[in-house]
Every structure is written in C-alpha cells, then in structure tokens.
Amino acid sequence: MTSPMTQRQITVTVNGAARAATVEPRRTLADFLRHDLDLTGTHLGCEHGACGACTVVLDGAAVRSCLILAVQADGHEVTTVEGVADDGAMHPIQQALWDNQAFQCGFCTPGFVMSIYGMVGEGCGRLSRQEIREELSGNICRCSGYQKIVDGVEAALSGEVTA
Amino acid sequence: MSSSPTGRLVGARINRKEDVRILTGKGRYIDDVHGRGVLSAYFVRSVVAHGRITRIDVEAARAMPGVAAIYTGADMAAMTNPVNLLPPMPNLVGPTFPVLAVDTVRHVGDPVAIVIATDRYTAEDAGALVDVDYDVLDPVISCDDAFAPGAPQLFDDVPGNLIFTDEASFGDVEEAFASADRIVTDVLDQHRWSCVPMEGRGGVATYDQATGGLTYEASTQSAHLLRIMLAGFTNQPINQLRVVANDIGGGFGLKFAICREDIAVCAAAKKLGGSVKWTEDRNENLTSAGSAREEKLTVEAAVRNDGTLLGLRVSMDMNLGAYPGMASAFAIPKQILFMLPGPYKIPAYAYSVRVAATNKATYVALRGPWAAETLARERLLDKIADELGMSPVELRRRNLITMADQPCPMGTGVPLETMTAAETFERLVSKVDLDAIRAEQAAARAEGRLLGFGIGTAFEPAPGTAAYWANIGFPAGSEPMKMRIEADGKVTAFTSQVPHGQGHETTLAQVIGDELGVGFDDVRVVFGDTDATPYSMMGTAGSKAAMMATGAATVAAREVKAKVLEIAAHMLEASPSDLQIENSVVSVKGVPTSGVPLAQIAMGAMLAPGLMPAGVDLKLEADTSYDGETGGWSSGSHACWVEIDPDTGKIEISRYVVVEDCGTMINPGVVDGQVFGAVAMGIGGMLLEHSAYGPDGQYVAATFMDYLMPSAPEIPEIEIDHLEYQAPTMIGPRGVGEGGTVIAPAALMNAIDDALRQVGGTRIEATPVTPTRILEAMGVIPRE
Numbered sequence: 001m002t003s004p005m006t007q008r009q010i011t012v013t014v015n016g017a018a019r020a021a022t023v024e025p026r027r028t029l030a031d032f033l034r035h036d037l038d039l040t041g042t043h044l045g046c047e048h049g050a051c052g053a054c055t056v057v058l059d060g061a062a063v064r065s066c067l068i069l070a071v072q073a074d075g076h077e078v079t080t081v082e083g084v085a086d087d088g089a090m091h092p093i094q095q096a097l098w099d100n101q102a103f104q105c106g107f108c109t110p111g112f113v114m115s116i117y118g119m120v121g122e123g124c125g126r127l128s129r130q131e132i133r134e135e136l137s138g139n140i141c142r143c144s145g146y147q148k149i150v151d152g153v154e155a156a157l158s159g160e161v162t163a
Numbered sequence: 164m165s166s167s168p169t170g171r172l173v174g175a176r177i178n179r180k181e182d183v184r185i186l187t188g189k190g191r192y193i194d195d196v197h198g199r200g201v202l203s204a205y206f207v208r209s210v211v212a213h214g215r216i217t218r219i220d221v222e223a224a225r226a227m228p229g230v231a232a233i234y235t236g237a238d239m240a241a242m243t244n245p246v247n248l249l250p251p252m253p254n255l256v257g258p259t260f261p262v263l264a265v266d267t268v269r270h271v272g273d274p275v276a277i278v279i280a281t282d283r284y285t286a287e288d289a290g291a292l293v294d295v296d297y298d299v300l301d302p303v304i305s306c307d308d309a310f311a312p313g314a315p316q317l318f319d320d321v322p323g324n325l326i327f328t329d330e331a332s333f334g335d336v337e338e339a340f341a342s343a344d345r346i347v348t349d350v351l352d353q354h355r356w357s358c359v360p361m362e363g364r365g366g367v368a369t370y371d372q373a374t375g376g377l378t379y380e381a382s383t384q385s386a387h388l389l390r391i392m393l394a395g396f397t398n399q400p401i402n403q404l405r406v407v408a409n410d411i412g413g414g415f416g417l418k419f420a421i422c423r424e425d426i427a428v429c430a431a432a433k434k435l436g437g438s439v440k441w442t443e444d445r446n447e448n449l450t451s452a453g454s455a456r457e458e459k460l461t462v463e464a465a466v467r468n469d470g471t472l473l474g475l476r477v478s479m480d481m482n483l484g485a486y487p488g489m490a491s492a493f494a495i496p497k498q499i500l501f502m503l504p505g506p507y508k509i510p511a512y513a514y515s516v517r518v519a520a521t522n523k524a525t526y527v528a529l530r531g532p533w534a535a536e537t538l539a540r541e542r543l544l545d546k547i548a549d550e551l552g553m554s555p556v557e558l559r560r561r562n563l564i565t566m567a568d569q570p571c572p573m574g575t576g577v578p579l580e581t582m583t584a585a586e587t588f589e590r591l592v593s594k595v596d597l598d599a600i601r602a603e604q605a606a607a608r609a610e611g612r613l614l615g616f617g618i619g620t621a622f623e624p625a626p627g628t629a630a631y632w633a634n635i636g637f638p639a640g641s642e643p644m645k646m647r648i649e650a651d652g653k654v655t656a657f658t659s660q661v662p663h664g665q666g667h668e669t670t671l672a673q674v675i676g677d678e679l680g681v682g683f684d685d686v687r688v689v690f691g692d693t694d695a696t697p698y699s700m701m702g703t704a705g706s707k708a709a710m711m712a713t714g715a716a717t718v719a720a721r722e723v724k725a726k727v728l729e730i731a732a733h734m735l736e737a738s739p740s741d742l743q744i745e746n747s748v749v750s751v752k753g754v755p756t757s758g759v760p761l762a763q764i765a766m767g768a769m770l771a772p773g774l775m776p777a778g779v780d781l782k783l784e785a786d787t788s789y790d791g792e793t794g795g796w797s798s799g800s801h802a803c804w805v806e807i808d809p810d811t812g813k814i815e816i817s818r819y820v821v822v823e824d825c826g827t828m829i830n831p832g833v834v835d836g837q838v839f840g841a842v843a844m845g846i847g848g849m850l851l852e853h854s855a856y857g858p859d860g861q862y863v864a865a866t867f868m869d870y871l872m873p874s875a876p877e878i879p880e881i882e883i884d885h886l887e888y889q890a891p892t893m894i895g896p897r898g899v900g901e902g903g904t905v906i907a908p909a910a911l912m913n914a915i916d917d918a919l920r921q922v923g924g925t926r927i928e929a930t931p932v933t934p935t936r937i938l939e940a941m942g943v944i945p946r947e
Contacts, residue, residue, distance in 0.1 A: 046445040048445070048867065050867035053361060082188045104666065105361065105412050107192060107361040107413060108412075109186060133875035140874055143413055143664045144840050145881065147880060
C-alpha cells in the first residue's frame with residue numbers, strides 16, 4: 001500500500017546518468033532498477049541474498065541489489081549489466097564469457113557478469129582456477145556446472161581487461 | 164567463430180546466438196514483461212500439510228487500495244474446470260482436484276487463494292490479510308505412512324492413497340534365482356530434491372476483450388501442450404488461446420505440461436478482462452513448485468560365482484506427493500523400471516511398484532527422471548563385485564552388452580541396436596589404472612587419509628525407440644518443422660522445441676545452414692509461439708531435440724532446397740541434380756561463376772512470379788516432419804575420485820572423468836556444457852540438496868540457506884571424452900542433456916562406498932550423503 005507520507009525522493013546515478021524517482025522506503029534497489037527504471041537485466045533469483053543473480057556494482061563494489069533498499073542508494077553510483085559496455089557492444093568480460101559458451105539459460109548471467117566486473121574493478125589480478133571458483137561462490141548457476149564460466153573468467157583475466 | 168574440421172557449421176564450436184542478449188541483460192524472462200495495466204498475482208498458500216479449511220476471510224484484503232480481485236478456491240472453482248491430469252490406464256487412479264484448494268489442503272504451499280493487485284508489493288500486503296483457519300488433519304509423509312492400515316486418505320477417489328501399481332516379469336525369474344550361486348540384495352532410499360531453475364515458474368496472461376483471445380506468455384518447456392490443457396481448464400476455445408515462450412530461466416523437467424497456478428492466472432485475467440502476471444518467488448518455488456526423486460528400491464540379483472548375472476528382482480515405492488502431474492504418476496516409474504536392467508545381459512527380470520499419494524508437494528520430472536535405476540543398479544553391481552572379490556571393472560565387463568552382441572533385447576525385452584554403453588565403458592577404463600588407484604588408496608590410508616573410487620555406466624533414451632516408448636505408455640511421435648526462405652534469401656525456421664538453455668537457436672541454425680548452403684547468421688529459429696510454430700506435444704523435454712529437431716530441420720531444409728534448385732535449373736539451364744547452393748548462391752557444381760544468388764530466386768518467386776519459370780512451385784516453404792527413423796540411444800560412463808575427511812565427514816571430489824556418446828556433435832561447446840551442467844546437478848543432488856519435510860509435514864528447506872545449491876567451489880573440474888559413434892541413421896546426433904545427472908550419482912556414491920569399505924564403514928543406503936551420514940557410516944558418531 002502506498003501513501004505520499006511514506007514516499008522518499010531519491011537520485012541515483014545509474015550507468016552514468018542521474019535518475020530521480022519517488023519511492024517507498026521499503027522498495028529494494030533491484031525493484032527500483034527493474035520496475036521504475038525498466039533495467040530488467042538485473043534478475044531476482046532468490047530475494048534473500050543467496051544466489052547473486054541480482055548483483056550490481058555500487059560505488060565500485062559488487063552488491064546484492066535485493067538486499068539494498070533504493071533509498072540507501074540515494075546519492076550513490078550504480079552500474080548494472082546494461083551499463084558495462086556501449087549499447088550493441090560487449091565488454092571484454094562478456095566477450096570472453098561468450099567465446100567460452102559459459103552460460104545456458106541466461107537467468108543467472110547478469111549477476112555473474114557484474115560479480116566478475118566488480119572483481120576486476122577491485123584489481124583481482126590473475127587468479128588460479130580454484131581462486132576463480134572461490135571468488136564466484138556467491139553466484140549460483142543451475143545450468144552450466146560452472147566449468148566454462150571459470151574458462152571465461154580465466155580468459156578474461158589473461159587479457160588486458162579493465163572494468 | 165571457430166569452424167569444424169570439415170569446414171561445415173555442424174561440428175563447429177560456434178558462439179551461441181542466444182548469448183548476445185543473455186550476456187548484455189536484454190533477455191525477456193517472465194518478470195521482465197512490463198506494461199501499462201499489468202496486474203500482479205500473489206498466491207496465499209497453506210501453512211499446514213493436511214487440513215480442512217474451516218473459514219477463509221478475504222474482506223480486509225479485498226478492501227485494501229490497489230487490490231483488483233481476490234479469488235478463493237471456491238471462487239476459482241466457479242471459473243475453471245476440475246483438474247485431473249492422468250490418462251485412463253489400468254492400475255492408475257488419478258484424483259480430481261480443484262485449481263485452488265476448496266475444502267482440503269494437502270501440502271504446505273497448497274494454493275488457497277489468488278490475490279490480484281496493481282503491483283507485487285500490494286498483492287503480498289493484501290495476501291497477508293487473508294485469514295484462513297484450518298482444522299489440522301494427520302499428515303501422510305512417507306510411502307509407509309500412506310500404505311499403513313487406517314492411514315488418513317488424501318483423496319476420496321484414491322482408495323488407500325494408491326495412485327499406481329504395476330508389475331511385470333521377463334524371462335524365467337524363478338529359475339534364475341533358484342539356480343544362482345548367491346543372491347545379493349541392496350536397498351536405495353533416495354531423498355527428495357528439486358529442479359530449482361534459477362527463474363521460477365510464472366506467466367503473464369492477457370485477455371483481449373476486443374477479440375476474446377487469451378494470450379499466456381509463460382515460462383514453459385511445452386507451449387503447445389500447455390495451450391491445450393489451459394483451454395480445457397479455463398473454458399477458453401483453443402483457437403482463441405495463444406501461448407508464447409521467450410527466454411526461460413531453466414526448466415529441468417519442472418516446466419513441462421501445466422501447473423495449477425497457470426490455470427488460476429489465466430482464469431483471473433479472463434475474468435478481469437486484462438493482464439495478470441505471476442512471478443514465482445524462490446520461497447514458493449522451493450515449497451510449492453514440486454520436487455523429485457523420492458523413491459525407495461529393493462534390488463536383488465541372482466549371481467553366479469564367476470560374476471555372471473542371471474536375474475534381477477526389484478520392488479519400488481515412489482512418493483508422489485499430492486496432486487499428480489501429467490507424467491510423473493505412471494511414466495516415470497515405468498521408465499525407472501524399464502531402464503533398470505540397463506546395458507547388461509539380464510536374462511530374467513521382474514519388477515513391482517507402488518506409487519503413493521502423500522502430503523508433500525507434487526512429484527515432478529527432474530533431468531533424467533528415471534535416474535534411480537542407474538543409481539540402484541550400479542551400486543548393486545559394486546556390492547556384488549565386493550562380495551565376489553572381483554574388481555568392479557571386471558564384473559561389468561563380464562555382463563555388458565557390447566556392440567557385437569547387438570541387435571538383441573535388453574532385460575525388459577526392448578530391442579537394442581547401436582547402443583554403445585560398453586564402448587564408452589572400455590574407453591573410460593583405458594583412462595583409469597585401477598591397480599595404481601588401489602596403491603594410492605593404501606598409501607593414503609597409511610597417512611590417515613581416505614580415498615575412494617567409483618564408476619558407473621548407463622544408456623538413455625535420447626530419443627529412444629518407438630518400442631521403448633510404447634512400453635512406457637507415452638507416445639514417441641514425430642517432430643515437425645516449418646521453414647521459409649524469405650525474399651532476401653534468408654531463412655526462417657519454426658520449431659516446436661521450446662529451448663530454455665539448450666541453445667537450439669544456435670544448433671538448429673548450424674544444421675540448416677549446412678543443408679541449405681546459407682550462413683549461420685542468415686538463419687533465424689522461431690520458437691515458443693503457438694500462433695507460429697508447428698504443433699508437438701513434447702516441446703523441449705526427454706532429450707529428443709538433438710536427433711528429432713535436427714531431423715526435422717534436415718528434411719525441411721531439403722524440401723525447400725529442392726524447390727530452389729528446380730527454379731534455378733530453369734534459369735541456369737541445368738539439371739537440378741547438377742546444382743549446389745554455397746554461400747547463398749546457386750551454381751552448377753564445378754562452375755561457381757555460373758551462380759544465381761538465392762536472394763534473386765526468392766525475391767523473384769515472391770515479387771515477380773510472372774517472370775519466373777512456368778510450372779514450378781514458387782512457394783519456397785516447407786511444413787514437414789521427421790519420423791525419427793529407428794530412433795537411438797546415448798550412452799556414457801563416468802569415473803569419480805573422492806577424498807573423505809575422516810574427522811569431519813566432508814567429501815571432496817578430486818577428479819571426475821566422463822566418456823559419453825551422443826553421436827555427431829552439432830556444437831561441441833553446447834555438448835560439453837550439457838555434460839558439465841548435468842554432472843553438477845547429479846553431484847548437488849547426492850551431497851547437498853534436500854527438499855526436506857519435518858515429521859509434521861512442514862517444509863523445512865524453503866530458502867537457499869536450507870536448500871543447498873552447489874556453487875563453483877563444490878563442483879570439480881570435469882574431464883570429458885566423446886565417442887561420437889556414427890549410427891547408420893540419416894540423422895547422427897543424439898541427446899546429451901540428461902545422462903550426466905543419471906550417471907553422476909552412481910559414480911559418486913560408488914566412490915563414497917569404496918572409501919567407507921576401506922575403513923570398515925557401513926554402506927550408504929539413504930541419501931543425501933551429508934557429512935553426518937558419513938560419520939555415522941564410519942561409526943564416529945551414533946546413528947540418528
């Protein structure tokens with residue numbers, strides 16, 4: 001139930017553009033992105049912070065957008081899967097994942113892309129395959145068995161990839 | 164894009180078409196369907212396992228601003244027809260039940276009302292105000308509960324909670340057991356686990372008041388079957404019902420056919436004359452969507468001391484939960500029992516099965532739904548080998564049906580031809596040094612470490628044969644395809660497959676590109692829209708696409724190609740048999756400069772028919788189907804190495820090898836992906852995942868904190884080798900999506916038992932294999 005008394009005015013920089021909106025305090029960042037900004041690339045796989053499908057990058061760090069309220073993002077910078085590359089192009093991380101056929105149904109995919117984007121942005125450097133698996137342990141994929149996601153990340157990290 | 168060794172598209176590890184939208188966040192899954200006036204649905208669900216609804220009060224909820232409607236079970240019953248999904252069949256008793264519970268709830272999560280509101284937040288707020296009182300009844304949790312004298316009855320029309328029984332016998336079973344040197348018995352009590360696609364169920368129903376048409380954009384594996392069923396239950400004329408599937412976030416069997424919520428959402432949209440969206444959340448998915456694999460088997464083998472198998476006897480109880488789905492009640496138990504003799508020479512075999520209705524969520528198909536048979540059989544074989552002091556490799560080798568033995572019947576009489584399980588097994592064994600493994604295990608034991616090694620082998624109906632499916636009671640059917648060459652020479656293909664991760668937009672484009680001599684990027688595969696695609700009941704299920712959809716694409720492409728060549732023959736003054744299409748140009752073989760672009764022929768046929776040769780068919784379309792020829796099988800053999808921590812009971816998989824044969828690989832990257840994913844699912848199912856119920860029937864695994872999904876560190880690096888046996892059929896590929904999930908549990912469990920055996924531990928007879936169960940088996944802690 002919505003009422004004007006409970007609405008908050010927020011401005012969030014999303015994929016480089018300032019986006020102002022009026023939201024209920026209980027609205028999650030994920031729902032704000034998906035339903036208010038129509039950025040439906042951020043998916044919801046569990047809504048309790050366990051599966052990682054809703055991962056976005058907030059001020060440079062990968063976070064679960066289902067566990068953050070939109071009002072908490074007021075004044076902050078958010079990058080979603082729609083913002084990592086120019087429209088019609090792929091970021092080198094996406095390209096490496098594509099080249100390695102990392103994914104199948106694609107529902108978890110934006111969350112993985114953003115977790116990897118966050119990792120790279122924080123300067124993870126070259127990692128062993130086991131280290132990559134540990135880094136990705138916060139994202140669940142039901143289709144792939146993870147092996148080709150690891151292949152893709154390994155390939156991305158072996159190149160000159162910057163977030 | 165890499166190319167195949169032959170320079171063709173088939174066989175090449177081509178980057179998938181689907182990934183462009185998937186990787187960039189442009190997929191269209193159910194919750195991504197937005198639009199003006201799309202209302203949100205939320206289901207109020209039972210909090211008790213078994214009870215009578217004594218009162219349901221929706222007034223406070225209905226009064227909430229933003230609520231468009233609330234329908235209770237009684238309201239919904241007036242808008243829909245009662246549900247019974249089972250066919251008339253001997254020994255099968257299908258209950259009839261309402262779309263939403265009316266008087267009785269039969270599992271935690273049973274839907275009792277649907278709330279429709281302006282948005283999901285409001286719908287959930289209103290749902291919290293729906294007040295339901297239950298008179299709690301004794302729950303039926305296990306098969307033993309269900310069949311006990313005086314057990315509570317779930318359905319008035321299912322006496323004794325017995326949904327299905329079946330028994331059959333092949334060969335002289337009495338004689339086999341009477342003449343055996345020994346009889347080895349084993350028990351498998353497999354737990355309940357679930358499909359858990361990352362996108363739950365859901366759909367958006369839109370009723371068009373102008374036309375009377377109902378469109379349901381659904382997360383489904385079987386668009387046409389869903390359409391037919393929805394029409395019946397919602398009283399909507401079939402020709403006024405369209406089902407559309409776009410991107411689907413995984414299925415694994417869960418999204419086959421129909422669920423009760425689909426019916427409720429469509430009925431609500433029809434009643435409201437608008438658009439209603441239901442997005443299942445994870446709590447609903449884990450609690451209510453249904454789960455799989457709760458089977459208890461007792462298997463007995465009649466064996467000679469030289470390791471020869473003389474016969475098998477199996478009895479099985481299957482816990483079906485409430486509200487039987489379309490195939491689970493009879494087809495899955497029959498598949499389990501028909502496949503159980505597997506790729507071995509079993510001269511005598513008998514089975515019996517009882518399927519129980521219980522107060523759990525509906526039993527559903529899960530990737531390789533028959534997998535219990537491989538798990539039970541391969542474990543029994545290891546137990547026999549152990550009792551005979553024989554190596555598990557030698558015992559299998561002595562009994563496997565090789566290519567040289569075929570054609571021959573399998574243990575259930577189903578004729579086998581070109582079944583390569585024994586060949587995958589030999590390839591696997593060639594990669595394994597069993598003596599070295601035993602030495603390594605002994606050395607590890609001396610250091611206080613515990614290593615285990617296990618193998619498993621099986622074949623699978625991918626797609627199987629007509630004789631096989633006739634035994635199961637499920638039609639094999641042919642596979643349709645429509646195809647059209649567009650005015651610019653590009654190709655549009657319409658498949659009845661409903662891909663949800665399998666990559667058919669890519670693999671079918673590879674097949675069609677090769678057949679028609681056009682580029683990969685010039686082929687578009689249309690799926691999921693029942694207004695556009697040809698009918699088939701199955702959609703994407705049962706590992707049929709690799710052979711069946713490939714066959715349909717091949718025959719359709721050949722048909723349109725023949726039409727193109729006939730026109731071109733006139734233009735080039737050559738015989739059609741002397742013409743070829745390469746790179747979208749028709750030319751005389753050996754004279755590439757003679758060519759006419761395919762686009763020129765197509766544009767002429769469509770826009771200037773008067774200028775085209777007289778008397779030829781200008782309709783560059785096909786609407787045809789592939790009959791599956793003699794059908795076929797896929798096979799595989801797996802080896803698994805584990806290390807068990809004797810202090811904590813933790814199991815680590817240190818190495819995993821797969822040898823599989825799915826015939827011709829259309830796209831090796833897609834094949835590998837199916838194998839990796841399937842094996843991971845089998846490992847997760849055995850070690851982590853448990854759709855657990857308490858003794859009161861409460862569901863206790865309703866979040867990912869309780870239902871443990873395997874993540875990347877839990878899954879080992881998997882080594883794969885492909886046999887690529889070329890069967891004599893016109894169509895070479897076979898399905899590959901399910902075998903990994905079928906065989907991995909067997910190889911893994913055999914490895915665990917191998918480790919436990921070395922320290923005098925007891926065999927694992929009940930899954931999942933948690934650290935607690937390991938420590939119990941080792942005698943470190945007392946049994947629960």
